[in-house]
Amino acid sequence: MIGNSQLLNYGVAIGSTAIAILLSLWLEPLISRTIGAFFYIAIIASTWYGGFQPGIVTVVLSTLAIDYFLIPPRHQLGTNQPEDILRLGLFLLVALIINLVTGNLQYSRQKIHQLNQQLSQENAEQLRITLDERKQAQETLQQQFEQQRLVMEMSQRIRRSLNLQDILQTTVDEVRHFLECDRVTIFQFYPGWGGTIVIESVAPEWMPLLPLQIHDPCIGEENVEPFKQGLVTAKTDIYTAGISPCHVEFLESLQVRANLVVPVSVGDELWGLLAAHQCRGPREWQSSEISLLRQLGAQVSIAIQQAALFKQLQTELTERKQAEIDLQQLNAELEQRVQERTAQLTETNDRLQKTVIEQQQTQLTLLEQAQMLELQAVITRNMGEGICLVKIDSGTIVYANPKFEQMFGYNSSELNGQHVSIVNYVTESVTTKDVNQAIVSAVLQNTEATYEVQNVKKDGTPFWSSVTTSVFRHPDYGKVLVAVHQDITERKGIEEALRESEEKFRQLAENIQAVFWMTDNQSQQVLYVSNAYQTIWQRSCEKLYHNYSDWLDAIHPEDRQRVEIELIEQLRTGQYDKKYRIIRPDGSIRWIRDRAFPIKNELGELVRIAGIAEDITELEQINLIKSEFIGIVSHELRTPLTAIRAALGLLQTGIYDKKPDKFKRMIEIAAIDSDRLVRLVNDILDLERLESDRAVLEKTTCNAADLIQQAVAVVQAIANQQNITFKIHPTNAQVWAAADAIVQTLTNLLGNAIKFSPADSTITLSVQQQTDRVLFQITDRGRGIPADKLEAIFGRFQQVDASDSRTKGGTGLGLAICRSIIDRHGGQIWAESTLGVGSTFFFTLPMPGNSAEGRGAGGQGSRGE
Numbered sequence: 044m045i046g047n048s049q050l051l052n053y054g055v056a057i058g059s060t061a062i063a064i065l066l067s068l069w070l071e072p073l074i075s076r077t078i079g080a081f082f083y084i085a086i087i088a089s090t091w092y093g094g095f096q097p098g099i100v101t102v103v104l105s106t107l108a109i110d111y112f113l114i115p116p117r118h119q120l121g122t123n124q125p126e127d128i129l130r131l132g133l134f135l136l137v138a139l140i141i142n143l144v145t146g147n148l149q150y151s152r153q154k155i156h157q158l159n160q161q162l163s164q165e166n167a168e169q170l171r172i173t174l175d176e177r178k179q180a181q182e183t184l185q186q187q188f189e190q191q192r193l194v195m196e197m198s199q200r201i202r203r204s205l206n207l208q209d210i211l212q213t214t215v216d217e218v219r220h221f222l223e224c225d226r227v228t229i230f231q232f233y234p235g236w237g238g239t240i241v242i243e244s245v246a247p248e249w250m251p252l253l254p255l256q257i258h259d260p261c262i263g264e265e266n267v268e269p270f271k272q273g274l275v276t277a278k279t280d281i282y283t284a285g286i287s288p289c290h291v292e293f294l295e296s297l298q299v300r301a302n303l304v305v306p307v308s309v310g311d312e313l314w315g316l317l318a319a320h321q322c323r324g325p326r327e328w329q330s331s332e333i334s335l336l337r338q339l340g341a342q343v344s345i346a347i348q349q350a351a352l353f354k355q356l357q358t359e360l361t362e363r364k365q366a367e368i369d370l371q372q373l374n375a376e377l378e379q380r381v382q383e384r385t386a387q388l389t390e391t392n393d394r395l396q397k398t399v400i401e402q403q404q405t406q407l408t409l410l411e412q413a414q415m416l417e418l419q420a421v422i423t424r425n426m427g428e429g430i431c432l433v434k435i436d437s438g439t440i441v442y443a444n445p446k447f448e449q450m451f452g453y454n455s456s457e458l459n460g461q462h463v464s465i466v467n468y469v470t471e472s473v474t475t476k477d478v479n480q481a482i483v484s485a486v487l488q489n490t491e492a493t494y495e496v497q498n499v500k501k502d503g504t505p506f507w508s509s510v511t512t513s514v515f516r517h518p519d520y521g522k523v524l525v526a527v528h529q530d531i532t533e534r535k536g537i538e539e540a541l542r543e544s545e546e547k548f549r550q551l552a553e554n555i556q557a558v559f560w561m562t563d564n565q566s567q568q569v570l571y572v573s574n575a576y577q578t579i580w581q582r583s584c585e586k587l588y589h590n591y592s593d594w595l596d597a598i599h600p601e602d603r604q605r606v607e608i609e610l611i612e613q614l615r616t617g618q619y620d621k622k623y624r625i626i627r628p629d630g631s632i633r634w635i636r637d638r639a640f641p642i643k644n645e646l647g648e649l650v651r652i653a654g655i656a657e658d659i660t661e662l663e664q665i666n667l668i669k670s671e672f673i674g675i676v677s678h679e680l681r682t683p684l685t686a687i688r689a690a691l692g693l694l695q696t697g698i699y700d701k702k703p704d705k706f707k708r709m710i711e712i713a714a715i716d717s718d719r720l721v722r723l724v725n726d727i728l729d730l731e732r733l734e735s736d737r738a739v740l741e742k743t744t745c746n747a748a749d750l751i752q753q754a755v756a757v758v759q760a761i762a763n764q765q766n767i768t769f770k771i772h773p774t775n776a777q778v779w780a781a782a783d784a785i786v787q788t789l790t791n792l793l794g795n796a797i798k799f800s801p802a803d804s805t806i807t808l809s810v811q812q813q814t815d816r817v818l819f820q821i822t823d824r825g826r827g828i829p830a831d832k833l834e835a836i837f838g839r840f841q842q843v844d845a846s847d848s849r850t851k852g853g854t855g856l857g858l859a860i861c862r863s864i865i866d867r868h869g870g871q872i873w874a875e876s877t878l879g880v881g882s883t884f885f886f887t888l889p890m891p892g893n894s895a896e897g898r899g900a901g902g903q904g905s906r907g908e
Contacts (some may be wrong), residue, residue, distance in 0.1 A: 052093030053100060059085035060104040064112060071113070079109065079134045086138050087145050095146035102138040109134060207350035208242070211343065215244040218319065218339060222332055225249050225322040226299075229307070229343065230257065231315040232267075238315065249322045250298050270306040271313045277303045277333055280325035301326040303333060305340040309347050317343055429508075429528035433463045434520055441520050450508075450530055452501035466498050495531065506532040558656040561642075564614065564649050567591055579635070579658045581627040599624035599632065617641025617649045622659070634663040740781035740867055744891045747776040747810045747817060754789030755808075758797060765802045774810040776817045778888040784864045785888070791857040792821045792884050799825035799882075816870070816887045827878035836874065837862045861886070 063081035082105035090098030110120055114127045122128060211229055219227040226249055229242040243253040278284040279301055281294050294302070301321035307314050317340045319332075429447030431440055443458045451458070451466050458465070491513040499505050508528045517523045558579060561571040569591055572584050580597055587593050598606055602623040613619045620638045627633065639654035691709075699706040748771075755769050762769065778785070796806045800823045807822040828836065837858045865872040865886045876882035 052089075052097045055092050056085075056089035056097040056101040057104065059088045060101050060108060063105065064108045067109075068112060079105070079137070082109065082134070083138065083141055086141050090142050090145035091149050094149060095142065098142035098146055102135065102142055105138060106131060106135050207346060210346050211242040212244070214339060214343065215242050218336070219244040219246075221335075222319055224319045224326070226252070226320040228252060228318050228320070229315060230318060232313060241315075246322075252297060267313060270304075270316065271308070273306060273308075275303075275305045275333055275337055277328040279327050283325075298322045300324055301328070303328045303336055305333075305336045307340050307343050307347070309344055309351070314344065314347060429530075431458070431463075431526050431528070432515075432517065432520070433524040433526065435514070435522045435524060438463050441517075441523065447528060450500075450528060451498070452504075467496070495535075498528075506530060507535040556658070559653070560656065561651055561653045562591075564617070564652055569594075570651065576656075579633065579656070580625060581629065597625045597627070599626055613639055613652065617643075617652050632660075633658055634660045740784055740864075742779055742781050742868070745778055745780050745782050745785070747774050747778055747819070750778075750780075750782060750785050750789060751808050751810070753782075753786045754793055757786070757790045758793045761794070762797050762806075765797065765800070767797055767800055767802070768805050770805050770807045772807075772809040774812070776810050776812040777891055778817050779891045780868055780888050781864075784867070788861045788864050788886065789819075789821075791861050795857065796821055796823035796825070796882075796884075799823060801825070812890075813887075815892075816889055819886050819888070820883055822881060822883040824881040827880055828874060828876040828882050829878065830876075833874050833876060837872070 060082070063085040066081045082101075085105060086098055086101045089101040107120065110122065110131060111118060114122055114131065115124075116122070122131075215227040215229060219225075226243065226245040228240050228244075230238055231241045232238045237257065239254055239256050240252045241254075243251060245251050278286070281291050281300060281302070297320070299320045299322060301324075303319040305317050307317050317336060319336060429450040430442075430444045431447050432442040433440055440458045440461050440463055443453075445455070448455060448458060491511070493509070493511045495507060495509050497505055498508050507530070509531045510529075511527045512524050515523055515525045555573070556575055556578075557573075558575045559571070559573040560569065560576070562569050569588050572587055574584065576582065576584055576587065580594075582593060582597065595603065595607070606621065606623050609619055609621050618640055620636070622634065622636050624632050624634055635656050636659045637654060637656040639652050641649050642651035642653055644650050699709060751771060755771070793806065793808075800806060804824040806824075807820075809820045809822075811818040811820070862872050865888075868888055870887040870889065872884070872886035874882055874884050
């Protein structure tokens with residue numbers, strides 16, 4: 044910058060001199076006597092702008108310019124005339140004086156400007172220092188005021204509140220806010236100088252420590268002793284504080300960079316520490332901040348002592364209240380015992396009186412029982428159920444009414460005195476003793492039992508009885524079992540037949556592929572659903588029992604509204620026959636045909652609805668394929684028939700009778716479309732025979748080279764028309780195949796390759812023998828096949844371009860026939876292609892040693908070989 048400024052100064056000197064020369068030459072007629080006027084101005088300007096040295100340059104240049112341009116002889120330096128020399132000398136003297144005066148003036152101006160700037164800077168600096176000192180003094184006073192306010196507020200909180208937790212939490216929050224640090228904690232020591240953080244206030248961006256259990260292995264008795272003496276530590280930076288590496292590592296784990304720690308003592312014991320942490324970086328702790336934290340530490344000590352005293356007082360009050368409660372309880376217990384003893388004496392007196400009354404009542408009861416037994420005997424003899432009394436201790440029958448004797452085939456009184464086992468049906472594994480013991484145990488345990496048992500008649504005929512047995516104290520026999528028997532043999536037979544029927548129904552329902560279901564018409568609960576539901580719906584039967592809507596949730600959203608409407612009709616009539624789709628948990632969609640029929644009671648009321656749901660997905664797919672096939676075939680048949688009909692129609696009109704060329708062309712059109720129609724029908728018939736397994740393929744061992752040669756011979760004439768050649772790689776591979784079918788496959792593939800190959804191109808045929816199969820490859824140089832059509836072209840009536848059937852010929856069934864033939868051989872067929880380069884068709888056949896059905900399907904792996 045200094046060099047540029049000097050150049051500019053000298054540039055001004057030269058420029059001003061040049062301007063003075065131009066003005067003097069231009070105005071020379073007017074100022075011929077004062078030739079130096081403009082040069083004086085140039086000297087003043089250059090000296091004022093640049094200083095003394097640029098002014099001297101201007102003086103020299105001006106003197107030379109006057110001598111050269113204005114004093115004769117002109118345009119040369121030097122003169123011999125004394126007058127001219129005097130004029131030049133006078134000009135030079137005046138010019139130097141002007142330069143000197145102007146330079147001094149310019150220097151004085153700069154000096155005055157510098158002095159003004161220096162004075163201004165000194166005044167500004169003095170003013171700034173004064174303002175800073177005043178501001179610092181105000182901040183110091185404000186800080187001291189805030190410190191005193193903080194200490195005073197904490198003192199007031201200690202006097203107003205006894206909640207130590209609230210006091211300490213508010214203290215650490217306000218200290219962190221006042222100190223503008225990252226974390227403030229209160230740490231309580233445990234024996235061994237470990238401890239825990241009991242209170243914390245931490246900025247959101249730093250790790251909270253509460254309620255962290257802390258044990259610093261670097262701290263021992265010798266480190267804690269200074270804190271007991273009131274030590275306050277203020278570390279500006281833990282890395283430069285001269286502490287042990289172990290302690291530095293511990294503070295790093297807590298994200299501490301600088302800390303201020305004051306002790307909290309209770310009496311003469313060190314209770315804990317009050318610490319302020321700076322986590323984001325080093326910090327120089329001020330003496331006022333240290334003083335504040337020391338004062339707050341003292342206030343925390345007071346608060347802890349006050350809380351301890353309050354807790355001790357509460358404990359004493361609680362103990363005193365408990366003692367009062369215990370005393371009151373003791374008095375109440377004494378009063379209760381007195382009352383109980385009085386009540387016992389009163390009860391004893393009442394019991395004695397009651398015993399006397401009961402003895403009198405017992406005598407009356409015995410009399411009434413005797414009369415009642417006589418009445419019961421009359422009723423028992425005439426009951427429709429068999430009744431017997433059996434002594435519990437001996438198991439002998441002491442009484443049997445006529446119905447019981449008739450039921451078991453015994454005469455009157457023939458059973459009396461017999462052991463009850465005479466009527467029990469037994470097996471090799473169950474004895475009469477076991478049956479009798481089981482009955483007695485059940486009755487004695489529950490005082491009454493109802494059960495079904497198989498008994499035996501006198502003639503050995505077994506039959507089923509429903510028995511109700513209870514314990515009764517007989518006045519003559521003591522404890523007896525009263526057994527009431529009812530013959531249920533017919534009912535058991537009906538139940539057994541029903542069980543067999545239900546078992547057959549269950550086996551039928553669980554073994555059919557369709558879902559059999561039954562619902563209650565009122566509650567809409569599923570009463571039964573067969574296991575096929577889990578197979579078709581892929582959902583749990585148990586879940587359907589608990590949640591009827593699980594069935595609706597599986598229905599396809601497009602069908603659900605229609606099904607719900609039909610479901611309302613089902614509730615009214617109990618009948619419907621509908622189709623809908625379901626979405627299974629794996630995302631697959633299945634078609635369902637669901638039929639329902641009503642189940643009515645004897646009054647003709649609809650009580651249940653049963654139905655069968657079948658998976659008809661395959662049938663729907665077949666119907667769709669059938670519809671598509673009929674549509675495509677009808678189109679493919681209609682197109683050649685229309686052309687034939689049009690050609691023959693034109694011939695029939697006679698318009699071409701005198702035009703033999705056009706007449707012949709119409710005949711050719713009809714013949715071409717007739718051939719196309721015949722090929723279409725033949726291809727459809729061949730495809731149907733292959734897919735229905737009606738076409739018998741006689742497989743033998745064939746040479747792959749012979750099959751290729753036969754196929755090439757069939758299409759050679761067509762290839763010659765376009766000058767297309769075949770490149771056949773030699774091979775000695777053999778395959779297990781039906782020769783005619785494979786030749787047909789090769790012919791179809793070669794025909795397609797010729798149709799879509801450009802003239803003068805080459806079609807390559809190769810055979811590769813693999814582990815258990817033989818791979819055939821046919822490569823052309825045609826236009827290629829899009830990637831999304833490589834699989835579709837093997838379908839029926841599929842063309843890469845819809846116009847190919849018209850321009851290239853063909854029925855669109857050739858590749859479908861090829862796939863059916865290769866599938867029948869247990870092989871695989873596919874295509875690979877690059878647009879604009881060509882296509883390659885592959886298929887695999889089993890070798891003679893791997894001719895078993897299905898074993899040749901390993902061609903899957905050949906795609907990647």
